[in-house]
Every structure is written in C-alpha cells, then in structure tokens.
Amino acid sequence: DTAVSQTPKYLVTQMGNDKSIKCEQNLGHDTMYWYKQDSKKFLKIMFSYNNKELIINETVPNRFSPKSPDKAHLNLHINSLELGDSAVYFCASSLMVSVSYNEQFFGPGTRLTVL
C-alpha cells in the first residue's frame, strides 16, 4: 500500500491559472512537508505542518497556500501560476516534528509544467 500519495502525478497548465495538488499519508504521522525540486534536481523545503499547524514557511510567495484539513492530508494550492513554478513538487511525512532519527517518507512527486 502506498504510504505517501500525491495527486495528480502530472499537471500541465497555462500561466495565470490556479491549481491544487493533494497529498495523503496513511502512516499515522504527525508532520507533513512540501518540497520543490527544480530542473537541476535541487530539492528545497517549502512548508511543514505538524498536526495541522504550520511550523515551517520558507519564504515561499503567498501565491502558494498549503492547507491541512487533518493530519493525514496536506494540500498545496497555487494561485496565478508562473513559468518559474514549473518543477516537481514532493510531499513528505514524518512521525514527529523532530528531524533527528525521524525519517521523512516522500511521495512520488507531482510534475507541474506551466506553459
């Protein structure tokens, strides 16, 4: 069974549109994350939620709005999409907020292409 799942896997859209990516984990973890991986494979954290509360916001434009309806879900909504938003977005989860010896499990990624 999939531990961390994301939908959709691929998303192609026009500039200026609004889109959402959904993430769900069935591991019973308290902490969830969104990462962005650019075309050079550089992976950078965007947000982290612990038990539905935002704990990390890495100076991401406010066009990006994460929402955690419960601790098993963390969705990412992006308004007014720009070309530079094209990337692979990864959701991850971990048992608790402390990172040490607290493995982060990653989803399969959503490849977003903005035309």
Add this chain to the structure above:
Amino acid sequence: GENVGLHLPTLSVQEGDNSIINCAYSNSASDYFIWYKQESGKGPQFIIDIRSNMDKRQGQRVTVLLNKTVKHLSLQIAATQPGDSAVYFCAENIAGTASKLTFGTGTRLQVTL
C-alpha cells in the same frame, strides 16, 4: 542561505566496485545528516543517517562517514549493483531548526555492467 553539496556531478562505477559519494556542508551548527537516494521518476528514499557526535555509521552495504573538522560527509556503497543507479542527496539539519532539512544538489551514480 547555507549550501550543502556542490553542483550535480556524475559518478560512474562498474558493477561490483565500491562507490564513494561526497558531500560538503558549510554550517558548523548542523548536527544531523541524512543520505537519500532518488530513482528516476520517484521521490527521495532514506538510506542512512548520522548525528554529529558520531564519525561513522554502517548499514546494509552502506557506510556514512562524517568529518566535522572539514565539514565533509561521504556515502560508501559496497559492491555497487545496477539497482544503486540513482541520484544521491545529502541533507543536513541545523540544531534548533526542528524538522527543517537542507538538501545538497545531489550526485548521479551510474552503474555500468
């Protein structure tokens, strides 16, 4: 911000040989390090981790070495197999920054037959 690792290099090794993937970090406040493996089209997968109070940790076919003096981390893979072909990332956590991981830019490992 601080950088972990360098530009994305490629390491080519023959099947059965040992692989060594290197990573440099610059923040002396980092106290926890992880290696991740990312296969094509998939998310990163945890391999092994190490705290700053250790200089070596071993797993199955993998060993992580930490040299805090020169801020250097390495991942050694014994008897490299075709299934080891992937991009490998080191990541660091700075003490006191809770769940935040800073990733390096990765190394592509290609295993030739």
